[in-house]
Amino acid sequence: MSKPAQTYARNCQGCHGEAGFSVNEIPRLAGRIGYFARSPEGRAYLVQVPNVALNLSSDETIANLMNWVLASFSRAQLPEDFQPFTAQEVGRLRKVRIDVKSRRDEIVAQLVRSNRLASREVLQNPQTSLY
Numbered sequence: 001m002s003k004p005a006q007t008y009a010r011n012c013q014g015c016h017g018e019a020g021f022s023v024n025e026i027p028r029l030a031g032r033i034g035y036f037a038r039s040p041e042g043r044a045y046l047v048q049v050p051n052v053a054l055n056l057s058s059d060e061t062i063a064n065l066m067n068w069v070l071a072s073f074s075r076a077q078l079p080e081d082f083q084p085f086t087a088q089e090v091g092r093l094r095k096v097r098i099d100v101k102s103r104r105d106e107i108v109a110q111l112v113r114s115n116r117l118a119s120r121e122v123l124q125n126p127q128t129s130l131y
Helices: 003-011 040-049 059-077 087-094 098-113
Strands: none
Touching: 003 059, 040 059, 040 087, 040 098, 059 087
16 A cells, blocks of 8 residues: 555545545545646645644645545546645645635635536535535
8 A cells, every 4th residue: 555545544534435435424535626626726725624734744745645635536537737736835735724615615616617617516515514
């Protein structure tokens, strides 16, 4: 198992599941997370959600984790010009605290307006009270 896969197993899999999805209350990664990488704001959001931003792992470990998660669970949704996260980028972005639900709603609306996402329903969570 690769180091990013181990990091995912230790830090993310308990909620998001081994294959990037679990229960409706937890945001699905599989087939979805790559859409967020289609805009700078969405890209930032991926690192600013609390369990990523506040994780005790190094910026390099988080960058490797994010790149692995995106490639493993949502490669088809990534933009053609996707650039992998770097430790420096993660370090800068992790310092920003966000209101997760409102920021997510803003990014999804922006992706739809810019035709980077067909509709809001693509990224709709069945349990909208969490994210």
